[in-house]
Amino acid sequence: MITPASPSMPSLLGVFAHPDDESLLAGGVLAQHAAAGARTGVVTATWAPDGHRADELAEALAVLGAGRPRMLGYGDARNDLSAPGRTRLCDAPLDEVIAQLVTQLREFRPDIVVTHDAIGQLTGHPDHRHTHRVTLLAVEAAGLAHLYPEAGAPWQIRALYAATHPHSGIGALGPLLTGVGKTVLSLPDEYVTTTVDVTPWAEQKWRAITAHRGEVARERPLPGLLARLPEGIRRTIISTEHFTRLSPGPVPSDPHQLTT
Numbered sequence: 001m002i003t004p005a006s007p008s009m010p011s012l013l014g015v016f017a018h019p020d021d022e023s024l025l026a027g028g029v030l031a032q033h034a035a036a037g038a039r040t041g042v043v044t045a046t047w048a049p050d051g052h053r054a055d056e057l058a059e060a061l062a063v064l065g066a067g068r069p070r071m072l073g074y075g076d077a078r079n080d081l082s083a084p085g086r087t088r089l090c091d092a093p094l095d096e097v098i099a100q101l102v103t104q105l106r107e108f109r110p111d112i113v114v115t116h117d118a119i120g121q122l123t124g125h126p127d128h129r130h131t132h133r134v135t136l137l138a139v140e141a142a143g144l145a146h147l148y149p150e151a152g153a154p155w156q157i158r159a160l161y162a163a164t165h166p167h168s169g170i171g172a173l174g175p176l177l178t179g180v181g182k183t184v185l186s187l188p189d190e191y192v193t194t195t196v197d198v199t200p201w202a203e204q205k206w207r208a209i210t211a212h213r214g215e216v217a218r219e220r221p222l223p224g225l226l227a228r229l230p231e232g233i234r235r236t237i238i239s240t241e242h243f244t245r246l247s248p249g250p251v252p253s254d255p256h257q258l259t260t
Contacts, residue, residue, distance in 0.1 A: 009036035010111030010158065014066070015043045015101065015135045017089070017116065017127035018076065019057035020212040024222055025121065025163040026114050027064055027205035028198025028241050034065030035201070043070045043104045045097075045131050048083040052214060060211035063204060070108075072100050077126045090130050094137075099148050101138035106152035113139055113157050117164040117244060119185050122177060122222075132162065139248050160248040166192045169242055172233055180220045187244075194243040202239045209238070 012033045016022050022030065022042045034040045042061055047053045049071040057069045074089035074097070076082035089097070105113070115135040120128035141147040143156035165173070166189040174184050198205060210216055215223040226234050 009033050009038040011039040011109070012112045012114065013041045013043065013105070013108050013110035015045070015104075015113060015115040015131060015138075017045050017125065017131040019044055019047055019053040019069075020060070020209065020215050020221075020223055021116070021128070022057075022066070023060050023064065023205060023208035023212065024238075025116070026241060027060075027208045028201045028238070029114070029196055029243075030064045030066050031201035031204045031208075032196070032198060039108075039110070040064070040066045041068075041070060041108050041110070042066050043072065043101065045072045045134075046074045046076045046082055046089050046127055047071065048086065049073050051082075053082075053212070056212045056214060060208040063208040063211060070104055072097070089127050094134065097134045098138045098141055099151060101134060102142045102148045103151040105138060105142040105157070106155045109155045111158045112161065113159075113248070114161045114163055114243065117162040117187065119187065121163070122165055122170075122173065122184055122186070123182050124185050136160070136246070143249055157248045160246045161194065161243040162246055164192060164242050164244050166242055169195075169240065172229075172237055176225050176229070177222075180225065182220070191244055192242045193245040196241045196243070197239065198241055199239045202235055205238055206234070 014022050014026050030040050054069055073083055073086055074092055075086050077088055077090050116128040116132040118132050139157055139160055143154050145154045165186045167186045168189050170186050177184050209223050212223050215221040216227045218224045
């Protein structure tokens with residue numbers, strides 16, 4: 001599980017749609033795991049690996065201790081300049097995207113994978129939702145030797161988590177987002193299985209967020225909105241991360257089974 005730091009902290013791989021998602025949604029737990037000596041990494045589905053956002057992502061990952069960027073290079077559904085000449089993530093052949101993620105999973109061999117939730121976080125971005133879907137499929141496929149054999153030896157992760165926001169955890173984020181015309185999506189509190197207090201890593205998380213300078217400079221993206229808040233309010237917002245644990249594979253001991 002994602003728990004307070006310990007010497008046996010499991011390795012952690014984040015799979016997110018855009019550069020900055022990793023810092024905003026799981027920067028605290030990435031820093032937490034890295035501080036405990038665990039291997040951590042991030043796969044980013046969109047934006048070209050040779051642009052300014054890739055450079056910012058590399059800086060953010062260095063702050064978090066999460067290694068090098070692992071960018072799939074697809075286009076952002078809402079930005080035609082994100083990966084010129086490349087297919088948008090949501091338009092790419094499903095099998096192609098899954099194969100790329102399976103390759104990453106089998107290469108990194110993480111204990112835990114963290115990705116977006118099914119509704120696409122607070123604003124329901126289509127890239128967030130699609131990344132959630134393809135990650136679930138890739139996690140299952142990565143453990144099956146007959147699927148994508150060219151991607152390496154099979155690997156079954158131990159736990160899969162979706163970063164999310166419960167109704168009770170919206171707080172100051174609600175008016176912050178609606179104030180710039182964005183929707184605010186959240187899930188019932190009972191959907192959340194794990195809440196992590198990342199206060200010890202909040203400063204590190206904020207430095208990773210601000211490494212995405214292009215987003216901080218803009219008015220509507222969340223990094224820019226957070227940067228204009230008083231420090232105390234901002235720290236409260238970024239000091240808690242919520243997750244839902246999902247099943248990464250077969251659960252033989254599950255008491256709720258079909259009968260024959």
